[in-house]
Amino acid sequence: MTKTGLQTLILEFVAGTKYFNATVLKAHLARRKVRYAPRTINQYLYNLRSEGKLYDAGRGWYSTLPNALKLNTDPVVELESTVNAEFPLLGFSCWGTEQIQPFAHHLQTNFVQFLYVDTDAIAPVAEFLVTKSYNAYANPGIPEFEKYFEPKNRSVIVRASITEEPVAGHFATIEKILVDLYLEKDRTHLMDAAEYERVFTNLAYSQRINMARLLRYAQRRKVQNAFSDIIFSEEKRLMSR
Numbered sequence: 001m002t003k004t005g006l007q008t009l010i011l012e013f014v015a016g017t018k019y020f021n022a023t024v025l026k027a028h029l030a031r032r033k034v035r036y037a038p039r040t041i042n043q044y045l046y047n048l049r050s051e052g053k054l055y056d057a058g059r060g061w062y063s064t065l066p067n068a069l070k071l072n073t074d075p076v077v078e079l080e081s082t083v084n085a086e087f088p089l090l091g092f093s094c095w096g097t098e099q100i101q102p103f104a105h106h107l108q109t110n111f112v113q114f115l116y117v118d119t120d121a122i123a124p125v126a127e128f129l130v131t132k133s134y135n136a137y138a139n140p141g142i143p144e145f146e147k148y149f150e151p152k153n154r155s156v157i158v159r160a161s162i163t164e165e166p167v168a169g170h171f172a173t174i175e176k177i178l179v180d181l182y183l184e185k186d187r188t189h190l191m192d193a194a195e196y197e198r199v200f201t202n203l204a205y206s207q208r209i210n211m212a213r214l215l216r217y218a219q220r221r222k223v224q225n226a227f228s229d230i231i232f233s234e235e236k237r238l239m240s241r
Contacts, residue, residue: 006036010044014054014064018204019211019231021060058212069207071099073171079113079156080170082132083125090125092117093165095172095180097190103202105195110152112190114180116161116172126158145188157188162220166213174203175214179221200230 006029013020013028026041045062048054057063073080075098083092096113117125122138129136135155140148149155166173172180178200185196203209211231218227 006034006040007044009034010041010048011053014048014062018065019057019061019063021062021211023060055208057208058210058214061211063208063211065205065208067207069174069203069209071174071177073099075099075111076113076171079115079134082129082134083115084170086128087121087125090117090121091161092121092125093161093167093170093172093176095177097181100177100181100199100203103199103206104191105198110155112188113154113156114172114184115156115158116165117158119160122158122160126156129156129158142187149188157184162217164217164220166210166217173213174209175217178203178209178214179218179223179227182218182223182226183221197230 009029009032010025013025022041022045025045029036029041045054049056049062052066054062054064055066076094076096079094079096083090083094092115094113094115096111098111101111115125115129126136126138133154135150135152137145137149137155137157139159140157166176181190181199182196185191185193191199215224215227215231218224
C-alpha cells in the first residue's frame, strides 16, 4: 500500500476513537489486509503526535483528547494538611468522592474521603483523625462497614497503601482514583456498577487520562481484566474498533 493510502486508513481509525494503542491499530489494519513496513505505523503515530493530532495517553497509548485531566484537590486539602502536620515523615495519599461528583449521574450530599498509609500506621492515624473531629474508620471490611459506617461528611476510610500508586505528592491521580473507586464501590456501597461505569465514561471522555498508568495500577490491585473489559468495551466506545 502507498504511504498516502496507509496514512488515510490510520487517520480514519484515529477519527473514530478517543483512545487506542498501537497494537489495536495494527490488528485493525491486519483485518483490512493492509501491508506495511514494520516501523511505518510507529513513525506515522509519532508524526501525528508531532502535528498535534494525537496526544500521549501512556506507554503505547494514544488519545485524540488534547487536555490531560486534573481533578480539583480542594476537597481533600484539609485532610492532607492535617495528616501531614501530625505525621510529617509518613508516606500517604488521599482522595475523596467529592472530587468526582461533577462526573456522577446521581447527586451526592455526603462525601467520603480515603486515606492510604502504611499498614502499621492505619490504626494510629485513624485514632488521630477521630481527635480532629473526623469520622475515621481503620480499614473496615464489608461486615464492619455495614454495621458501623455512617456516610456523612468528614468520614475517612483509612486503607493500606499499595506500592507504586500513581500519585502527585500526597494526592491520588485520576488513574488511582478510578481503580480504587472500582474496588470501593462494592466494599462500601458507594455506587452500583452502572453508576461506576457512567463515572468512568464521563471522566474518560471529558479530558485525557493515562490509560497505561491506569492499567498498570489495576494490575497491581488484581483487577486488570475488569478494566480491560471496560476500556475495550464497545458499549463504552472508548475504542471504536
